[in-house]
Amino acid sequence: MNKLILILLLIVSVHYGMAQKKVDQCIACHKANGDKPAILFSKDLHFAQGISCADCHGGDASKEDMDESMNKNAGFIGVPSGDKISEVCSNCHSDQLDKMNNSAHGKLTVKGDQKILQCTTCHGIHNIVSVKNVASPVHANNVVQTCSRCHSDIAYMRQYNPALPTDQHEKYLTSIHGQLNKKKDANAATCANCHGSHDIRNALDVRSLVHPANLPKTCATCHSDTELMKPYQIPTDQYEKFAASVHGIALLKKGDAAAPSCNDCHGNHGAAPPGLESISKVCGTCHVINADLFAKSPHKKAFDDQKLPECETCHSNHAIIVGTDQLIGTTPEAVCSRCHTETKNQKGYWEAAQMRKILDSLIYEEEETIRLITEAEQKGMEVSEAKFKLRDIRQAKLETRTIIHAFNLVKFTEAANKGFAITSEVKSAGIKAIDEYYFRRWGLLAATLVITILAISLFIYIKRIERRNTAK
Amino acid sequence: MEKKYWKRLYNWFDERIQFEDIIQFAAKKYVPVHSHSIWYYFGGVTLFLFIIQVITGILLLLYYKGSEDLAFESIQYIMTEVEFGWLIRSVHSWSANLMVLAAFIHMFSVYFTKAYRKPREITWITGMLMLFLAMGFGFSGYLLPWNELAFFATKVGTDIAGVVPVIGKPLLEFLRGGEDVTGATLSRFFAFHVAIMPAIFTVLLGIHLILVQRQGMSEPLGYEIKPENEKKTMPFFPNFLLRDLLLWLIVLNIVALLAVLFPWELGVKADPFAPAPAGIKPEWYFMFMFQTLKYIPATVLFIDGEVLGVLLFGAAGLLWTLVPFWDRKTLRGEKNRFINYLGIFAIMYIILLTILGYLE
Numbered sequence: 001m002n003k004l005i006l007i008l009l010l011i012v013s014v015h016y017g018m019a020q021k022k023v024d025q026c027i028a029c030h031k032a033n034g035d036k037p038a039i040l041f042s043k044d045l046h047f048a049q050g051i052s053c054a055d056c057h058g059g060d061a062s063k064e065d066m067d068e069s070m071n072k073n074a075g076f077i078g079v080p081s082g083d084k085i086s087e088v089c090s091n092c093h094s095d096q097l098d099k100m101n102n103s104a105h106g107k108l109t110v111k112g113d114q115k116i117l118q119c120t121t122c123h124g125i126h127n128i129v130s131v132k133n134v135a136s137p138v139h140a141n142n143v144v145q146t147c148s149r150c151h152s153d154i155a156y157m158r159q160y161n162p163a164l165p166t167d168q169h170e171k172y173l174t175s176i177h178g179q180l181n182k183k184k185d186a187n188a189a190t191c192a193n194c195h196g197s198h199d200i201r202n203a204l205d206v207r208s209l210v211h212p213a214n215l216p217k218t219c220a221t222c223h224s225d226t227e228l229m230k231p232y233q234i235p236t237d238q239y240e241k242f243a244a245s246v247h248g249i250a251l252l253k254k255g256d257a258a259a260p261s262c263n264d265c266h267g268n269h270g271a272a273p274p275g276l277e278s279i280s281k282v283c284g285t286c287h288v289i290n291a292d293l294f295a296k297s298p299h300k301k302a303f304d305d306q307k308l309p310e311c312e313t314c315h316s317n318h319a320i321i322v323g324t325d326q327l328i329g330t331t332p333e334a335v336c337s338r339c340h341t342e343t344k345n346q347k348g349y350w351e352a353a354q355m356r357k358i359l360d361s362l363i364y365e366e367e368e369t370i371r372l373i374t375e376a377e378q379k380g381m382e383v384s385e386a387k388f389k390l391r392d393i394r395q396a397k398l399e400t401r402t403i404i405h406a407f408n409l410v411k412f413t414e415a416a417n418k419g420f421a422i423t424s425e426v427k428s429a430g431i432k433a434i435d436e437y438y439f440r441r442w443g444l445l446a447a448t449l450v451i452t453i454l455a456i457s458l459f460i461y462i463k464r465i466e467r468r469n470t471a472k
Numbered sequence: 473m474e475k476k477y478w479k480r481l482y483n484w485f486d487e488r489i490q491f492e493d494i495i496q497f498a499a500k501k502y503v504p505v506h507s508h509s510i511w512y513y514f515g516g517v518t519l520f521l522f523i524i525q526v527i528t529g530i531l532l533l534l535y536y537k538g539s540e541d542l543a544f545e546s547i548q549y550i551m552t553e554v555e556f557g558w559l560i561r562s563v564h565s566w567s568a569n570l571m572v573l574a575a576f577i578h579m580f581s582v583y584f585t586k587a588y589r590k591p592r593e594i595t596w597i598t599g600m601l602m603l604f605l606a607m608g609f610g611f612s613g614y615l616l617p618w619n620e621l622a623f624f625a626t627k628v629g630t631d632i633a634g635v636v637p638v639i640g641k642p643l644l645e646f647l648r649g650g651e652d653v654t655g656a657t658l659s660r661f662f663a664f665h666v667a668i669m670p671a672i673f674t675v676l677l678g679i680h681l682i683l684v685q686r687q688g689m690s691e692p693l694g695y696e697i698k699p700e701n702e703k704k705t706m707p708f709f710p711n712f713l714l715r716d717l718l719l720w721l722i723v724l725n726i727v728a729l730l731a732v733l734f735p736w737e738l739g740v741k742a743d744p745f746a747p748a749p750a751g752i753k754p755e756w757y758f759m760f761m762f763q764t765l766k767y768i769p770a771t772v773l774f775i776d777g778e779v780l781g782v783l784l785f786g787a788a789g790l791l792w793t794l795v796p797f798w799d800r801k802t803l804r805g806e807k808n809r810f811i812n813y814l815g816i817f818a819i820m821y822i823i824l825l826t827i828l829g830y831l832e
């Protein structure tokens with residue numbers, strides 16, 4: 001019996017629901033009047049889901065009479081404007097509005113009255129379709145144009161952030177991502193893939209997906225995805241290599257915001273791998289002296305002739321490790337020996353061996369000097385000036401390491417000799433301090449001995465006087 | 473022949489200075505010998521260390537530059553470039569500390585033997601004033617190398633002086649030469665250290681020594697009442713003076729050992745904009761006061777804890793200095809155990825609080 005009642009109730013409610021849908025008077029009248037919004041809305045995703053005009057505009061969709069259906073007392077609000085638009089959407093999509101309110105867009109307003117954009121700015125109004133639908137303005141094929149409506153408008157952008165470039169779209173079109181996007185490749189990264197959608201933040205905000213510290217992970221969401229990258233036949237280990245590299249450690253572990261992220265070498269909106277010729281220029285934006293020395297070195301022509309990527313040949317690309325002294329020389333781990341052997345390109349082979357020898361000597365001398373100064377300091381000697389000069393040795397060593405990029409033994413030796421000269425000066429100060437320490441010890445011994453003998457003599461003399469006095 | 477010339481030279485001076493009077497005076501001067509005679513030597517030791525201070529201080533003055541920009545560097549120069557400069561500076565610092573220690577021992581020995589009683593009240597007061605001055609020498613001299621620790625210790629020290637009611641603020645500004653510890657403070661402390669305080673000290677020392685010579689060594693109460701024939705004595709010249717000399721040689725040896733084996737460190741140059749480093753401590757002889765101020769609650773019966781502490785130490789110092797005037801019992805020749813207990817308490821308190829200060 002109970003089951004029968006339940007089935008009856010279900011039938012009645014379904015019938016009632018259908019009856020309600022059938023009598024959506026808003027669409028019925030406005031469509032009949034040829035109103036564009038009503039015509040568009042009949043194809044809208046929301047309409048298909050049974051959402052009526054009244055759900056956004058208020059009023060009673062079931063009433064035929066206009067005074068009743070569009071009665072303000074029945075909640076009719078008419079055409080919402082300003083922030084009311086997004087508020088209407090947030091009746092169902094509250095999460096997205098929250099995110100938007102906290103985003104860079106949500107913080108900016110037009111004359112303080114309303115936010116610079118509403119949901120409808122990007123998603124459209126009565127013709128909203130799924131993001132997966134190619135007709136959607138936020139579909140991968142269209143989102144770039146949608147964003148650039150504002151971001152490429154110089155006059156508009158000037159009002160809110162004059163420093164922000166407006167050439168992102170143009171650059172994007174030249175990038176690999178942009179070219180693939182042009183070919184309607186839905187996998188190609190668009191604005192939203194890197195910047196996010198509702199919660200877009202300023203790139204300097206640490207919570208932004210494109211903040212330097214977060215960017216490698218953002219890029220890796222696609223570039224570390226082996227399945228996604230398969231059609232493009234590119235490696236997917238860049239992130240692992242970068243994270244373990246000297247740059248990655250500085251950026252991701254030490255939090256050094258000056259360390260390069262993916263975009264510093266590849267560009268951001270115009271992202272593409274740097275060409276053969278431009279590698280040294282890209283690296284040279286930070287490593288200015290090294291790049292300059294290399295450009296004037298004999299290796300420049302040799303590398304160009306053999307089409308070798310300049311810096312990358314010796315230092316690798318994503319996996320750049322800390323430049324150690326082992327890189328130079330003729331030992332198996334030295335990069336020079338890849339091209340220079342005893343029988344092939346011998347001049348470079350012997351010069352590399354010589355450079356390594358000089359560099360090793362300089363390092364040995366530096367260590368020896370530090371040992372001497374530390375010893376003098378531990379002995380309580382005042383060697384702060386010599387200790388300060390240890391910095392000059394470090395600087396000379398750094399210069400010597402840098403000058404390697406000139407691949408010129410004469411220049412290299414000159415730089416190293418500067419280091420040897422300072423080392424010798426500081427070393428002498430250390431030796432002098434240690435000698436002084438022993439001189440003081442011996443001096444003390446002699447002085448103490450003299451004073452003690454004097455004291456003992458005096459003691460004996462006093463005793464003698466006192467004995468004489470007692471005898472008297 | 474040679475002897476004749478010496479005699480003539482002696483006579484020439486004697487006619488003008490009358491050595492004979494001094495020799496006669498010294499020949500008749502006797503020092504009491506008893507179980508507490510050892511304490512007589514500490515005045516001499518303090519004097520000897522003061523002489524070392526004067527000599528090494530003058531030598532340091534030849535190279536030291538009392539300005540914010542050059543003070544640290546000049547000490548660095550003294551320690552590295554000037555021949556035996558390291559030794560002079562180290563001896564100056566070590567003997568300064570030993571002098572304060574010897575002065576404290578001397579003061580307590582005089583206190584416990586009640587040698588401050590009539591007629592030696594002025595000797596005691598000048599001695600106490602010299603002890604305070606010695607501490608002032610230490611405080612002002614500590615800043616002169618213009619290193620980090622000294623800079624912040626001076627800041628803390630002068631801050632404490634600033635809490636004295638009524639005169640605190642003017643006193644703080646007088647000491648610092650302004651609101652803050654700056655180069656002006658350094659110049660001022662330099663002037664205190666090498667001119668103002670030595671001038672006052674010399675006058676006090678002169679009075680103190682003249683009185684010691686005029687009144688002779690004080691006899692302890694128990695010794696004083698003995699019959700004259702039972703009193704053991706020792707001639708001041710040459711016996712006592714030679715013993716004094718012997719002790720001076722031993723002290724000199726100690727100073728030399730400390731100066732060479734534990735050279736006084738220079739530290740890092742003061743940077744007024746740097747945050748205060750951890751572990752700022754005053755010199756050891758201020759430690760007990762510094763530590764006490766830490767233990768006093770922020771407010772005690774509506775009185776600021778620090779103010780109370782400073783006032784208490786001020787009052788204690790004043791009472792201590794005026795002991796010859798309120799210790800009536802000793803003056804009457806009676807034993808005053810309270811004085812002894814108070815002295816023992818003071819020593820225990822100073823030692824305990826100093827240890828606690830260094831353990832922290």
